[in-house]
Amino acid sequence: QVQLVESGGGLVQAGGSLRLSCAASGRLFSINAMAWYRQAPGNQRELVAAITSGGSTNYADSVKGRFTISRVNAKNTVYLQMNSLKPEDTAVYYCNADILSPCGSVSGCSRLYWGQGTQVTVSS
Numbered sequence: 001q002v003q004l005v006e007s008g009g010g011l012v013q014a015g016g017s018l019r020l021s022c023a024a025s026g027r028l029f030s031i032n033a034m035a036w037y038r039q040a041p042g043n044q045r046e047l048v049a050a051i052t053s054g055g056s057t058n059y060a061d062s063v064k065g066r067f068t069i070s071r072v073n074a075k076n077t078v079y080l081q082m083n084s085l086k087p088e089d090t091a092v093y094y095c096n097a098d099i100l101s102p103c104g105s106v107s108g109c110s111r112l113y114w115g116q117g118t119q120v121t122v123s124s
Helices: none
Strands: 003-007 010-013 018-025 030-039 046-051 057-059 067-072 077-082 091-101 109-114 118-123
Touching (some): 003 091, 003 109, 018 030, 018 091, 030 077, 046 067
Parallel strands (some): 010 118
Antiparallel strands (some): 018 077, 046 057, 067 077, 091 109
C-alpha cells in the first residue's frame, strides 16, 4: 500500500520560512510528477508547485520567487521550501504524486496519491 506522509507545517510569522517534506512509502516502481497543493478555508484546492521526475518545475504566480519545489528521487521525497511567507499563504498544504505501483498488470498501475495534509499558518 503506497502512502504519502507530509511533515514540516506549523505557525510562523510573516516574512518567515518553513520547509515541507512529503515522503512516499510502500511498494512502488517509480514516481512521475509530484506536486504541492493548498486549500484555505472557503477556497478551492489550488496548485502551488509541481516537479517532474526530470526536475522541471512550475509554480503558481502567487508563490513565484518565494517558494522552491525540489525532490530527491532516491528517497521518494518532495520538498517545498517556503520563504517570505505571507498571511495569505495560510492553508492546509497537500502533496500529490503520480505513482506507478504493482497491481494485476505486468506493467503496473499508475494513479494519483494524496498526502493527509499539513497546516501552515502565517501570522501578521
